[in-house]
Amino acid sequence: MSIITIERKVLEKNDEVARKAREEFAKRRMLAINIVSSPGSGKTSILERMLEYFNDAVAVGVIEGDVQTDLDAQRIAKYDVPVVQVVTNGMCHLEAKFVYDSLSAFDGKDIRLLIIENVGNLVCPSNYDLGEEFKVVVLSTTEGDDKPLKYPAMFRNASVLLINKIDLLPYVNCNVDSMIKNALTVNPKLKIFQLSCTNVQGIAEWCGWLEKQLI
């Protein structure tokens, strides 16, 4: 059996579990989003700002994916929302079964928005459907405006691009117009928001849009 056949089988199996997770989300009227990015782009910081924005207005649940440690779940636990930590033990992406198996933690809590923070990796998670409604890719200004062209699969498979750390623009060699142009070249349908977690610029716009997507 070739490696490609094995990989296809892994993805097919994952897609099957993702379908079950998607059915479960619909049954629970839960909007699930899958946040992906490089390590250090600011996924957890954005999540913190989102939890502050939604506060008691929207019931949010969180699944934290990490290669090692529960540092992110510790950060999120302060916000008094249900959070499940998935440690992948070296695996470079989340798979649908991790998400599906975590759902019982949200039983009876009437969660309306499930935020899944994937492992920090701009390549591998693009292939793995977690049953989410859509993927949200985060790219920070410090990473450079060429990244959508260099890592196209992730930008092609996402519906939303959050350009983070725009407060650092005066200090870094990044042209946001080029970044947006490169992202739209790869995926013309991307919905794009510009954010700063430091001065909360753009957070209300992004969260307001997301709130309208709730089911």
Place this chain on the structure above:
Amino acid sequence: MSIITIERKVLEKNDEVARKAREEFAKRRMLAINIVSSPGSGKTSILERMLEYFNDAVAVGVIEGDVQTDLDAQRIAKYDVPVVQVVTNGMCHLEAKFVYDSLSAFDGKDIRLLIIENVGNLVCPSNYDLGEEFKVVVLSTTEGDDKPLKYPAMFRNASVLLINKIDLLPYVNCNVDSMIKNALTVNPKLKIFQLSCTNVQGIAEWCGWLEKQLI
């Protein structure tokens, strides 16, 4: 055949080719280093500063690994050094065979230092020996000081840590002392340099040390 068995076979096959590459490096008296990091940590910018430092004093060859595009090789080509672009077509890491198959491009050029820039990914490339003398992991201050704990395999398998973008420290939430402490917790033997590609701070120290490792 299980997936774990397949993965082990892939790694064993890779190690075998890495051994051949390592023998070839020794025969050519070429020091090969494998630079790894997240996307956007500044691997290519560091490479540019290194090429400026070594200029005509050390014959350098470059292998550029990218998921897609030859943007990095285009940047490096300006420095008039031999460069081979490897496009992995979606694969999340370089394997030894890419490196071994590229070596003929350096025939007759008496290269003393071969710099391999891996795909931007802080997880997967840690498992793949390319035959290099050692791995150099780049972590930028904008990524946060917790990353060595969250992605330990890469820091454990590297010999050198380059902390990049230290010029941005006044603007980001990063404690370099904590970053160093976290890195040394994971790997007490790490040799650490602090760099800025913008104001070239630390470049001479890192390149001077590297020059002493030439064989």
